[in-house]
Amino acid sequence: MMRTPILALLLSAAAVAHADDQDVIDYRRHIMHTMGEQVAMLGLIAEQRAPASALATHAQVLAITASTAKKAFETHVDGGEAKPDVWAQWPDFAKRLDALVAATGELAKAAKSNDVAAAAPKLKDLGCKGCHDTYRKPKT
Numbered sequence: 001m002m003r004t005p006i007l008a009l010l011l012s013a014a015a016v017a018h019a020d021d022q023d024v025i026d027y028r029r030h031i032m033h034t035m036g037e038q039v040a041m042l043g044l045i046a047e048q049r050a051p052a053s054a055l056a057t058h059a060q061v062l063a064i065t066a067s068t069a070k071k072a073f074e075t076h077v078d079g080g081e082a083k084p085d086v087w088a089q090w091p092d093f094a095k096r097l098d099a100l101v102a103a104t105g106e107l108a109k110a111a112k113s114n115d116v117a118a119a120a121p122k123l124k125d126l127g128c129k130g131c132h133d134t135y136r137k138p139k140t
């Protein structure tokens, strides 16, 4: 008797699924959350409170994650902590995300050989706070 392999069922289910609004919000928040974790670990390393041998890895993960952010915000779904200005001022918001990709790329380069002294100054100017001050609703 022929049986449909489970994998084929899973694949066909994935093919018909569509992201709903909550998925769009969840996805971009996971990206931001991931970056928050990487920056927290990098901060510990910069203060020599965590192993420097992981510096390059965390910087790379941060840079790679930053490169996924623009696509995640492209779909206009109000909600989460995102202010409507994200989409009303899209060219500025997108430019800030491009700058984030560049800045985290520079950080990853400086961190390549786990050189804390070279990387630490680049941690200070990633543009996270500047964008949050403008485009993220304050915590309620």
Ligand code: HEC
Pocket (backbone or CB within 6 Å): 025, 028, 029, 030, 032, 033, 035, 036, 037, 039, 079, 080, 081, 082, 083, 086, 093, 094, 096, 097, 100, 126, 127, 128, 129, 131, 132, 135, 136
């Ligand atoms: C171009 C603007 C922009 C930049 C740059 C940016 N963020 Fe965000 N961030 C946002 C917005 C908008 C939200 C709210 C998203 C939502 O709730 O839908 C957010 C949310 C967050 C959150 C909360 C995520 C959650 O779990 O809800 C964290 C943590 C965060 N950002 C960390 C960072 C870090 C760290 C950086 C820098 C490495 C960064 N962000 C750079 C715009 C930005």
